[in-house]
Amino acid sequence: MSRHRSTPSRHPLTLALIGTLLASGAAHAQDTGPTQLDRVTVTGSLIPQTQIENHTPVLTVTAEDIQTRGFTSVADVLQQSSLSTGGLQGGQTSASFTQGAEAAGMFGLSPGYTKYLINGRPMLSYPALYNGSDSFNNISGIPIDIVERIEILPGGQSSLYGSDAIAGVVNIILKERMDGGVLNVRGGAYSEGGGNSVRVSAARGFNGVDDRFHALVNVQYEKTSPIWGYQRDLTKVNNPDGYSPQYVSNDFLVLLPANSNRYAMMDPNLCANVAGQFDGTTVLGTRPTGQACGSVYGTGYKTIKNGKESGQIYSSMTFDVNDNFQLFGDALYSLEEVKYATGSNYTWWGTSSGWGRFYDQDSGQYMNLQRVFAPEDIGAGGYRDIMNTDRNKAYQVTLGGRGTAGSWDYSASFTRGEYKLTERNFVRWNDPINDYFEQRVLGPVLGTTSTGYNIYSPDWEAFYSPLPSGDFQSFTGYTYSQSRTWQNLLRAQVTNGSLFKLPGGDAGFAVVVEGGSEGWDYTPDTRLVDGSVWGTTAVSGAGHRSSYAVTSELRMPLLESLTVTGSGRYDAFKIGGNTIDKATYSVGLEFRPIDSLLFRGKYGTAFRAPTLSDAFQGVSGYYANGSTDYYRCGQLGYDPANTTGCPYDSVSVFGTQSGNPDLEPITADVWNAGIVWAPINNLSVSVDYYNWKIKNEVNTLSSDQLLLAEYYCRNGQTNNTSASCQNVSDWITRDASGVLDEIYTPKMNVASQNLQALTASFKYVQDIGRFGSLQFSGNYTDMLKRELQPQPGDEYLDLLRDPYAMWVYDSYAKVRADGSIGWAKDKWTTTLYANYIGKTPNYMAYLGNGYDYVHSSGYKAGKWGSYTTYNLSVNYRAMDNLTLSLMVNNVFNKMPDNQRYSFAGTSGQPYNNYLYNAYGRAIYVQAKYEFGNN
Incomplete structure (x- = not known):
């Protein structure tokens, strides 16, 4: 294969970064004269270049x-990034x-606002759905030991990468070639218990046909036990150091809804019969x-922390047909089984769901149990026997060819991927569990009250007692939900790195044409x-959708x-019979007044097409x-600004919501400006x-906004929501007498956001002679502004300074480093x-709803x-082909226990x-053995 090469003069800005990026600890940044550099393609440009830093x-x-x-997974890398300022589920x-999934995002925006690539191609x-409504990428299932590098490109990038690249782009680049092979064995445990892990990976390179054929095969297996609360x-x-006393959970509760929701103790034995529950800790x-x-x-x-067992197989291949044409391909297959338990807070039974309340004829009171x-x-295994299991199977295969014709490079490829998810969820069966407690505890129905509630005479001794062996299994079981996504992508690119001459050098040009389709099918257990x-x-x-x-x-x-x-890009999507298109562009500037100083900036547009x-x-x-x-x-003369006293001021209405195939794209105007300074080659x-x-974000209109829009539409006034008056008429149903029957609130383009952020980074390498070398690096992000307008006409919420808004929207850290x-x-x-999270508002x-609040506790x-x-x-290189490693994560066993009082x-x-965890210190040992190197 012919490759573009150039022989630039020594450039501190370039050499400093290359030295830092590629140094293996003993990096030397001494002046060795002119350096010959390959042109390479970096994330953020389609055109190969010698400059690592650009606009x-x-x-x-x-x-x-x-x-x-000490990163243990791709998710770990991205979640600990200084750009990850938002809370994550x-x-x-x-x-x-x-x-059961692992997500990451940038600048506090939804994970779906970041475009994820593997080897430059979109992930499935x-x-x-994240938070029950949003499409995103599960960044688990990528074999960490075969990752060559991860390139994180912040800022709007749709003019190159299309939809979803509003917050930025993450390109996970896996190794393509290896001489010889490597075997990695790694084991780990947490000093506080749980989370034991073992990971084994093996990779082997194959070269042949006069060095025209190169292949790499990697297999990785990992098993991790869960961490239990x-x-x-x-x-x-339960919190022993909070603003209120430590209370036991209401495991056996009799609630009196008609008496200000006070509790009633109906057990004559005062909990003695259930004292053995929760390992003998149940008390009055x-x-x-x-x-x-x-x-x-x-x-x-x-x-x-989830338990997980996973395996991945990755392979890449190239074959040089001749000096000017190469075939290539890669394939990644992943199988994961993730286990987790939601706990006793989500494993219970109560009458509020089935009966609303009932009337106890003995005490003469309405009750809920x-x-x-x-x-x-x-049973014997307790909660370990009823864990939920997510089984993930995914593959992505790419085949293609690339070559040169004169001064032009070209490539074409086809990618096919599919992701299948089976969710095995522990459930309680509705009729069996209600029947069980009705027969065992409530007894026969003795009549109904004038308001329609059943009358019972409960057996309190049966209520306040452990379940007989096997009874729990009679009303519980599992559901099995199936879902899948798939995508096909055909991509062709032509590039000319020397299209024409300019005073500063060769102009570069690239064109990419893409076409494909993708699908989503979520089928829950009936x-x-x-x-x-x-x-x-x-x-x-x-x-x-096709695109x-x-x-x-x-x-x-x-x-x-x-x-x-x-750069400019035109995207067109066909969704549900509608064609949605969007053009995006960007203009970038690089100014180098001297070799060691770069001023850079870019302005552009970005978008996110309606997801499936x-x-x-x-x-x-x-x-x-x-x-x-x-x-x-309004018919009674009330103005919508003051409905106090109106008999219809507070009504209950049934609502429905769903997706909307008529959505428009989310759009964004994004710009960045910065400076890079490399005064010496190693800094x-x-x-x-x-x-x-950001505009046109997807949300649902509130019921209040829809009903207010109806008032304006019916009275011939301006409706300032995103719904037309015809929408309002279709979405609000009333009976013949005008009483509200149902409202419908589909997803709509209603929200807006404004963000500002400042990032900084540094890299420095120092040779200290016979004492070796030192390498320093750091990254810093400060969110200067983050404001959200949930609905048209609403005031903007300050998600960085309004503590209530910060908690409602998953929490944010203003500063990370x-x-x-x-x-x-x-x-x-x-x-x-070191990983740093700045100050965040307490609970x-x-x-x-503010920092001036003082609780009655003080x-x-x-x-x-x-x-x-x-x-x-x-890390110690015990032999030329054997490296032994010891990693200790969270060395000082830091825990977020200082938050308890809140x-x-x-x-x-x-x-x-959403921002912190209670995992504590983790210790890993690893052996890496290399073999077969020439």
């Missing part, structure tokens, strides 16, 4: 960084919609509202939909010191309580500013890595202090689990 910042995490900084957030969307002091009991608990039987230890019976199931009720399951429902959805796109990029070095790059879930998610129902019927109030510093204005210090000498290398600030709203964890690694004494997870 768009790229944060690179190398395979060496992954090893020395996953294995640490019990009962989230995608607890996860079949289940009861294995950590912070999560094993007293609260200001009354007494109930319960344990402070029940909260620990959930997983705070609540009965939590202890491990002893379940029993989740037809009411067979107690306390749980599901929403189905299915759809597909094509044309992208072009032109890089023009107008002067030796000035380069301008422009946004367009095709099925209908789900809800009750909108406390809604104002503005139309009927570089960069600072960049980013600005986003990371840094490392590496030392290398002879056969030894060691690295200390009491959310509780009081505790005040405020912020938690900054939070830093440290990883340490030591939570109530009933909380079982008294910290912000």
Whole structure:
């Protein structure tokens, strides 16, 4: 294969970065004269170039960084990135919609706003939906030991990468070639218990046919046990240090809804019969509202880190047909089984779901019962026997060819991928569980009250007693939900790195044409939909879309010191019979007044096309309580600004919501500006500013906004919502007398966001002679602005300074940073890595909706202090082909236990689990053996 090459003069800015990126601990940044550099394609440009830094910042995490900084997975790399300022749902957030998946995002935006690539090609969307509504990528299932580097490109990038690239792009680049082979064996454990892991990976390179054929095969297997809440002091009991006393959970509760929801103790034995529950910790608990039987230890019976067993096979291949044409291909297959338990808070039975309430003829009171199931009720294995399992199977295959024709490079490829998810979820069957407790506890129906509630005479001794062996299994079981996504992508590119001459050098040009299709099908177990399951429902959805796109990029070095790059892209999607198209562009500027200084900037547009879930998610129902019927109030003379006294000021109405195939794209204007300075060959510093204005975000209109729009439409006035008056007429149903019957609130383009962020990074390598070499690096992100307008006409919410809004929208850290210090000498290398989360609002600030709130206990709203964890690694090359490693993550066993005081004494997870975890110190040992090298 012919390759573009150039022989530039020595350039401190380039050499400093190359030296830092490619150094293996013993990097030397001494002046050795002119250096010949290959032109390479970096994420953020289609045109090969010798400059690593251009108009768009790229944060690179190398395979060496992954090893020395203690990262255990691709998700770990991205979640600990300084760009990850937002809270995330996953294995640490019990009962989230995608607890079995791993997500990451940038700048606090939804994970779906980041475009994820593997070897430059889009990853498959996860079949289940993040937060129950949004498409995203599960970044688990990528074999970490074969990752060559991860390139993170912040800022809007749709002019090159199309839809979803609003927050940025992440390109996970896997190794393509290897001489010889390598075997990695790694084992680990947590000092606090749980989470034991073993990982084995093997890779082998194959070369032949006069060195024209190259292939690489990698196999990786990993097994990790879960971490349970009861294995950590912070999560094993209800909060002992909160703003309220530590209370036992209401495991056996009799609630009096007609008596201000006070508790009634109906057990003549005062909990003695159930004292053995939760390993003998159930007692009579007293609260200001009354007494109930319960344990402070029940909260620990959930997983705070998933268990996982996974395997991946990856292979890549190239074959040089001749000097000017090469065939290539790669394939990745992943199989994962993730296990987790949502805990006792989600494993219970109560009358509120089936009866609403009932009347106890003996006491003459209305009641609701609540009965939590202890491990002893379940059986010998307790909660380990009823874990949920997500089984993920995915593959992605690419075949193609590339070559040169004169000064032009060309390539064409076809990619096919499919992701299948089977969710095995523990459930309680609706009729069997209600029948069981009606027969065992409530007894026969003795009549009904004048208001229609059943009358019973409960058997309180049966209620306050453990379940007989086997009874729990009679009303529980599992559902099996199937879902899948798939995509096909045909891509062709032509590039000319020397299209024409300019004063500053050769102009580069590239054109890419893409076409493809993708689909989504979420099919829940029918029993989740037809009411067979107690306390749980599901929403189905299915759809597909086809698309094509044309992208072009032109890089023009107008002067030796000035380069301008422009790119444009046109995307068209066919969704549900509609064609949705969007053109995006960007213009980038690089100015180098001297060799060691770069000023850079870019302005462009970005977008996100309506996702398949946004367009095709099925209908789900809800009750909108406390809604104002503005139309009927208006008929009585009330102005919509003041409906106090109107009999229709607070009504309950049934609502439905679903996806919407008529959605428009989410759009964004994005620009960044920055500076890179490399005063010497072994030092570089960069600072960049980013600005986003995002419009047409997808949300649903509130019932209040829809009813207000109806008032304006019916009275011939301006309706300032995103719904037309015809929409309003179609979406609000009334009976013949005008009474509200139903409202429909589909997903719509209604929200807007404004963001500003500042990032900084530095890299420095110092040769210290016979003592080896030192390597320093750091990254910093400060969110300057993050404001959200949920609906048209609403005031903007300040998601960085309004503590209530921050907690409602998954929590954010204004500042994040990371840094490392590496030392290398002879056969030894060691690295200390630090990860920093800035101050965040405490839960009491959310509780009081402001920082001036003071609780009656005397505790005040405020912020938690900054939070830093440290990883340490030591590597020793015992033989030329054997390296031994010891990694200790979270060296000082840092826990978010200083957050306890801000939570109530009933909380079982008294910290912000979207940003922090209670895993503690992890210790890993690894042996890496290389073989077969020539």
